[in-house]
């Protein structure tokens with residue numbers, strides 16, 4: 001199958017503290033196969049010929065970023081992160097708008113903590129959404145039986161999983177529409193955990209593109225243990 005691939009900007013929110021990982025540094029700076037998680041997450045974009053530029057949101061007091069090889073890449077710009085992930089993404093979009101990017105440009109937002117994005121999935125997302133009026137995201141259908149529980153943690157129902165998917169990144173939208181949706185939904189104090197939820201809040205219906213389930217977000221220590229085992233066996 002061949003896809004036409006549009007040019008795009010990449011935004012990498014990397015200003016989280018990794019509280020659930022509970023490591024000695026933010027999880028994006030932990031090692032995986034001789035490089036930091038963040039370098040892996042940036043790499044898939046920096047290797048792509050369609051990349052116009054990459055904005056990475058970094059906490060203002062972050063001492064690690066300047067020592068990463070990608071910090072010296074002329075295509076990479078650092079902006080300050082914000083309080084929540086959505087604020088960090090918004091800062092990056094503000095930068096793009098202020099530096100000549102157009103409303104119609106595609107922006108791909110990808111978690112710093114997702115180091116296992118494949119080129120195949122990136123091209124699939126770009127190709128399948130190139131002509132989409134809204135945009136969309138990589139996602140995977142729910143694999144296991146899903147339970148609704150009561151406050152005591154006891155199962156009270158089994159949920160129909162046929163319409164349940166897990167949202168992954170990258171998430172791909174037009175710069176102008178995403179900027180408006182994120183800014184307005186934050187002002188309205190909506191619960192925005194990804195770019196798609198901001199677009200949904202704005203009344204739009206992003207398309208889900210099925211990706212590989214191993215494009216996991218490193219959230220807890222066992223996620224990194226699992227990825228390290230995979231890296232050893234590559």
Ligand SMILES: Nc1ccn([C@@H]2O[C@H](COP(=O)(O)OP(=O)(O)OP(=O)(O)O)[C@@H](O)[C@H]2O)c(=O)n1
Nearest residue numbers: 013014015016017018019020083084088112113
């Ligand atoms: N204020 C924030 C919070 C999160 N992120 C980024 O958003 C991505 C996904 O967030 P998550 O897994 O929740 O990361 P953390 O916030 O670091 O983790 P935790 O919630 O466990 O503290 C990460 O790449 C993280 O660096 C960000 O840029 N700015």
Ligand SMILES: C[C@](O)(CO)[C@H](O)COP(=O)(O)O
Nearest residue numbers: 111167168169193194195217
């Ligand atoms: C954006 C995201 O990775 C989609 O799954 C996720 O929502 C961000 O992390 P969090 O754990 O929800 O804070």
